Structures are given as C-alpha cells and as structure tokens.
Amino acid sequence: MTIRISAPTRGARVRAGVALFTAGVLLLPFALAAETSSSPTPAVALTPYTLNWDTNWQQRLDAAGQSWLGYYDQARMLRLRRPDGEVATMLPATERSQAPSGLAMTGLDAGAAVLWRDKFPVKGLYLGRLNEAGESAAAPLKIGEETEPLARFELARFGSRLHALWYGEKNSAPDEAQYNLYYRAYDLESSALTPIETLMPGIYPVWTSNPQGGLMAFSWLYNESPRRIAARFRPAGAEAFGETVTVAEVGEITPIFEAFRSGERWFAVWVSEREGAWQLEGARSDDAGKTWTAFTFEDLRDFDIGAISIAANDAGTILIAVDGQPGRGVNRPKSDVRLIRSIDRGETWSTASSPRPAELAAGYVARNPIVAFGPQDGQVLMVWEEWREIRARPYANLSLDGGETWAQQNVPLPFERNTNLGLRANPGALGVRDGRFHLIMLESPNDAVQSARLVEASFAPEELAEFARLAVENAPPSSDEGLRARVMAYWKAMMEEDYTASYKLFDPFFRDRNEQMSYLRQLGRIKYGEAAIDAVKIDGWRAEVKTRVTATIPPFTAKTGEVVSRPPRDVELTEVWLWMGDDWYREYYSEANDIKYVRY
Amino acid sequence: MFAKKKLSLAVAIAAGFAGMQAAQADSVFFPYVVGSETVSTIISVVNTANGLLGLDAAGNNKAGTNNIHYALIYKQSEGGVVDNLDVCQETNYDLPTSYNDIQTSDITGYFADNALAPFTPNDQGVLFNDPSLNNNWVASGRDFALARPLMEPGEGFRGYMLVDNAAPTSSGNVSTVSGEALLLEYANGSAWGYQGFTQLGENSDTIVAQNSEFDYFYARTQSPVPVSLPPVDEFNVAFLVTPVNFPTEIASVYGAVGENQSQYWNLSAAIKFTSTGRNNTFALFDRDENPISGAQEQVVTCVGRVPASSLVGTASASQLVDGGWGDLASRRTNLMLADGTVQKPGLQPQYTDVSPKVKGGAVVFKHQVNLGSTFNGVPINGIYNDGSLLMPAAVGQ
CATH class of the missing domain: 3.10.450.50 (Nuclear Transport Factor 2; Chain: A,)
Structure with a gap:
C-alpha cells in the first residue's frame, strides 16, 4: 500500500463540509484497473457493511497525510479506522453502558484526536487521542465539565493546542439561556486544559479559522428579541475571545449554518425565514469580525435547502453548492442541486444554477452536493447524489475555468451493480491528493438503503471522460x-x-x-x-x-x-x-x- | 355522480348546509373520513331520540317529523392527490332511523354494494344484518353509502361528517345521537378508529349556547400538544387535520363573527411545531435531546393530510433520522368579519396567544404506517397502520 502526503493548502477549515481542498486521503488503488481502462473497479471499501445509511462519520488527516476515519456503526459504537485499516473503538474509561453521540476529529502530528459526547454516567464531552500506531495515548479526557454538553461540537488543532467548541444545556439561572456555546483548549505538550469559556447562547456551534489559528465563532442567539446571529473572534495566541458582535438579525433559521474564510475576509451563511419563506443569506467581515456586511441570494428565495458544501480559496474564488426544493408546501418539486460562484471574494455572486438538464429536475431527485477545487488551477469538481437512474449514483461536473463553464457534465462515477452510492458533505468527503480526487461515499448493498459501508474512489480529473464513455454503454434500452x-x-x-x-x-x-x-x-x-x-x-x-x-x-x-x-x-x-x-x-x-x- | 370541482372562496362562504335541521337537534361530528378504491370509512350512528317518524313514500321527511340527517363534507383528489387548500363540497340527505337504533354504514359502499337488485341486507351501504323492521331503511330506497358516487379509479376523497337527528327535545346533557368511525384499509386488512364528538341542541345546557348544535370548537386538539415521532426511515407519519369552528364567544376575541361546523366548507387552520416557553424554544428535539430549529407552518382548508416531514425545513428533517418529539400547535387562519371579509392576518389567532381558552383551531389525528416488514429493525408480520386522536383541549378551555 502506498501512503502519500497531501500538503494542506490555502487555509484550513474546521467546520464540516467546507475545507475540502485541504483534505487528502489514503491513496488506494482506484477506479480504473491498470490492464483495462474500460472496466473501472469499484471504489475501495473502508468499512464493513455495519453502518446505517444516515450514520455520522468524518475523515481527518494527520500531519503525515494519513487518513483517520471516525464513524458510528449500527450498534452505535464509535469506531476509528486507522491508516492501516485496523479499527479501534472509542470508549470512555467507564466502558459500557454508554451512549456516545456526536463526532468531531482533527489530525495530530501522528495520529488523531476524537471528540464525542456521552450520557453515562453523566453528560460529558470526551476527548480521545490515538497515536501513530492507533493506540490510545491516554484515557479519554472529560472536558465538558458541568456544561452538560449535547451532541454538536467542533475540534481543531493549531500548533500544540486542540481547540473545542460545543454547546450544552446547563441552566445556571432561571432567567438565563438554557443552551450556550462553550470553548476550551487542551495543550498537547503540557496536558493542561484552559478554563471553559462561555461564548454565547446558542444551539449551533459554528466556527472557522485562519492559518495562524485565529478562530471566528458564530451563534444564533435564539433567546434574544429580536433573535440575531452574532460572532466572537479569538486572535491566534489570544487568551480569550473578543466581544460579541451582531452579524445580522435573524428570526428563525434551519440547521444550515456555515462559516468560511477567503483571504482576510470572514464569512457566515445561513438559511433564515423571511416573510414566510426560507432564504439563503450571509454576512462578511474584513476587519476580523468588528463589522459585518450582509448579503442575500435572492434567486434562492423560498428554496428550502437541505445540504450545503462550500469551497473557498485565498485567491477569492468561492463556490457554494446546495440542494433543496422550492416552496414549503406538502406537494412540491423534487430536490435539485444548485451552484453559486464568486470570483471576487464575495463582492458579487453568480446566479444559482443547476448542473443538471432542466428536464430532469422535475422527475428525479438530486441532493447532497459536494464541491472542491481540483489539483490544477481552475479545476473545480462538483459531485452530487443523483437518482435519475432510480438508484443513487454519484454524478460529477468538472470545470477547468473555476466553475464558469463545464468541461465534463453529468458524468456518472463508477459503481458496483445493484448498490446505491450516497454522498454526504462531511469533513474529508472529497479531497485532492497526488493529482487525484478522493471521494468517500456511503454504499448500500441493496435497495433497502438501510445498512451501508463507507467506500472511497479516487480518480484524476481527466478520467471523467472515460467515465462518460462508459455511461453510454450503461444507458437503458430505448426500445419498448x-x-x-x-x-x-x-x-x-x-x-x-x-x-x-x-x-x-x-x-x-x-x-x-x-x-x-x-x-x-x-x-x-x-x-x-x-x-x-x-x-x-x-x-x-x-x-x-x-x-x-x-x-x-x-x-x-x-x-x-x-x-x-x-x-x-x-x-x-x-x-x-x-x-x-x-x-x-x-x-x-x-x-x-x-x-x-x-x-x- | 358528483361533479369534481373546486369552489371559489366566495361560494364556499355563502354555502351552508341547507339540509340541516332544526336548531334544537343533537349532532355527532366525525372529524375525518376517507375513501378510495382500497380504503373506506365505516360509520356507526346510534340514535336514542324518539319521535322520529321516518320518511314518506318519496323519501322525504314526513310533515312535522324529523329523521336522522347525514352530511358528508368532502374534497376529491385529482391525479390521486388531495389538495390541502381546496375548499370542500357537501352532500347530505335524510336517512331513516328510530328509537335506540344503530346503523353501521360503509360510506364508500365497498362492503355493502347495492349494485345488485333486489336489495339485500348488505345493500344500500348498511352493514351487519341490520333488520329493516322499525326504521324501514330498506323501503326508503336511500343509499347510506354517501361517498359511493365519489369512487373513481385511482381517485379518492377526504372529508368530515356531521350527523344530526333533529330531536324535538334533548335528554338532559347527553346527546341523543352518537357514533364511531372505523377507517379500514381492506387491501392490507389494517384499521383504526375513533369515537365521534357529540353536541347538544341549543335548548340544552350547552357549552356555548349561541352556536350550539354544530359548535365543535370544544373538539379541537390541545394546542400545543406534545407529539412523538418515530424514525423517518421506518414510518410514514402524517397529521390529519380538520379545522373547527370558532363560536361567537371565541371569534369575538379576534373581532370576528361566530361560526358553527356546518356553516362553512372552507374553515382553514394551520399547524406548526412551536415553542412553549423557555424550556422548549425550538421546533423539535431529536432522540438525543438536541433542539432543532426550522419549523414551518402548514395550512389546511376544510380537511387535509400533512406529512410530518413537511412541518420543518429539509435540513431540519434530516436531523430526525431516529425521530424525536415536538410540541404541535394549531390556529385558525381565516376568521370572518361581519362584512364577509377575512380578518387581517395579524389579527387572526396566533400560536403565542396566551389564554388557553382560545388556543387551538383544529382536530388533529396522528397517522403512522410502518414502511416495510420491520419494526425497529425487527421483522414483523403485517402492517402497522395507526391513527391516534391527539389530546383534545380540556373542557372549558
């Protein structure tokens, strides 16, 4: 097995589904067998068929570029797949009975850190670390203390410190917010924990970072009137977050709430309810969060977004891929995917366009798009879960000019017969390494679409042309x-x-x-x-x-x-x-x- | 054959139940009935009033007498889909009954078909070997399967029913007409049912006298009411919603005029997962106690089916893979003013209205069907098809 290193580039991203271009993956044998280019081999299995189709998983790389894959199996056990393929089980010192939930990971110099929540014997947030050999460096550390953590949290590493952001339901006083966001850091060298810092009321812990380790945390202040989204910035090396700054007044939001950065400009985007319709909107800041400028994607008004994937680079190109359905009625069109693009760091935005033929949109579901920059400048890959073949297939569009036009369109990626292949814009789902895209997918062995395993495909951008040719061979019969x-x-x-x-x-x-x-x-x-x-x-x-x-x-x-x-x-x-x-x-x-x- | 058509709002407002009987009659309200090629609703109606002398030879009420009166308020599907915002239509006529009579009828006529002549004990929609000695339903020639003409291939209907007996005097505080409904899917043999709500004529000690006989405000579901949700991949969950009338006492709070359930075919109400205070500020909670925002309202006119997944945005629904729970609230959305116009949205009832006396605006059933041959992943035999009437509001509230 060949292990190669993918050097992180263009700014790290600590929130699920965004910093796709930094993610490298294990280089496994890919999709096209060497002896015959017309017979693509299936993607490589990363796990057995012991996962649920909707399970929680993510992949992180360590500094050596090795892949660490965390996932929950059908027994709700939290597993960690090591680079050598062996699987470890993450357990607090209490063993069973436990009820782990939630998952956040980050790579270490050699190994990975994993954060999860457990209810037994009391609600806690546990930090586990595995060394290069995949062995626990120490017993899981309980870091949530009395905040009564719930199952949404983030974990990032800068230098010798691990940074954790979570929310908990500790109610300190009757007139105070029930749910709050908390922050804490752990020093890998000294094993010291910083005091827990209460950031803001909220239920969605959202943040992004810059390469130096500056952290911009966001929250929806659900308990205030009017409700609003606020941010707090913690410069790299600072001992505390700065003051709370209002980003925008937002009444109701959905869980679509993401943050990212392009150069020195910070962004947050979310789906809010405006006059009875869902609306994707956001705000940007050029002064480290002191002031914010709002923007709205008007052509996505009343578009009920189910998933989002964002890729942004320091050159100012930003790609936002979403899926969703128009309206909110009981009977409405099927889910389609859209791509929004900016080449001027969010000063202006393209219209939200679908990569699919218009005639398909009404009849077949497309969802869970993921977008990433390619190995060469200008290359952009957009993949999505396509259902036009009745079974779920990953389809792809490839651009060579930053997403302005498509060199390859609606290309089905290779699949194993009688399976369904689903996508999720989880951390590490799509990355670039050694000139190839690496895509992790959920594969269901049948059409019950309940059990699944994680598989990984890797392919070079130019191989999409071959996939397109093969797709013609697999077309359904035209004769009745x-x-x-x-x-x-x-x-x-x-x-x-x-x-x-x-x-x-x-x-x-x-x-x-x-x-x-x-x-x-x-x-x-x-x-x-x-x-x-x-x-x-x-x-x-x-x-x-x-x-x-x-x-x-x-x-x-x-x-x-x-x-x-x-x-x-x-x-x-x-x-x-x-x-x-x-x-x-x-x-x-x-x-x-x-x-x-x-x-x- | 009933014409399949959508009534305009103006027509619907003007339309009332011309066939409804004297104001002193008792009634029973079946908030949800349904029919299609594979589903029927079985209605049992009990009459304990005397003095109902039957029909004349032409099938009409004998002069000076009353009979039992069935009204079906319905909306039909188009292309197999019933539009939640469609206004209903109505069909009604008198059917014979007598003292202490029970009549069980299949409103689609599936189990009691009068296609064959002469009539048999299973004809005219009447079930269960009902003798025709006293109420003489056979001789009336009337078809108790009110929805039989609605049965078209691939199509169906939803609706509600009101049955009143025009009793000359009520018997204390007990309605002289009552009943039960059984919703039967004969393709799978699955069924669920409920007891109809009853109301007294205005001569009795009714809750709200001025709207009396067809005032079913009291039947509304508690708002909000906690509702559990099973895993979305194993169950198909929907809420069956029937808006209820606001009597004068309640409607006047909003500057609107009082209604009764028989008066309009376009009563509209909305349901929404909503907060109930500082301990529940969100739409829903998953099975791991995580609050989930993103609730969205769904409006129903007359009667409708609202999938649970449609009550939150798609991203919120995706966080409910294992199910969870939420507080489901309802409110009326089209109260009428004296001049016939609809009250302004801002002045209509709100979920945040404080007084429990005015909260709620619909009868809500929770309907759930398992998807496939498993329950919690364990193989089972048969179909799990359950409809539950969500908790009614406390009497007096």
Missing part, C-alpha cells in the same frame, strides 16, 4: 419491446393469481423492504380479467405505461348467506416501470397509505 413483455407478464400473473410471479416484478426498493409473504397477504380481493397496453412512454430509466384492465370484486358470501359482488369494469391505469440495470420493474405504490419505496 422488453418493457411491454414485462407489463403483460405482470398482468398475466395477476389474472392467474400467481402473486409470487407478480411480486418478483415489483421494484427492488419495495421487495428489499417487504417480504413476499407480506405482499401475498394483501392480494386476492380484486380479480383481473383482460389487460391491454394503450401506450408506452420511456424516459430514461423510467417509463409510463397506460394500461386498460378489467377488474372485478369476486362474489363473497355475507353472514346472512347472501352473495355480494360487483360487476366487472374497465379500469384505465397509468403504471410506472423502472429500468434497474437488468430489466424493467413495476414501481410499487400504496395509494391507501401514500407510500412508495423508490427514492428518486
């Missing part, structure tokens, strides 16, 4: 011949009451969550006679089939002995059939409970 045969096979099974056969024709998202026996119990009330296909419309991996069937409720005998029935009648149906890579399958939909299992 096979589809018509499958549709008629389904109705033949229904007419013959061969429900075992009809079950097998339903989409695998349904079948992987519902045993055949459960399906069989639902059927038999309605009987079908004739069936005919009126029209077929194939649109990529999805097809709509208009079918006419004759249906009746068979006579049944009431308690009185009377026989009750309904006469046969013709019913016109619009069925949805899905191409799953090997054949067409009927999309399951429970009208009664408004349930589908497909996620596109």
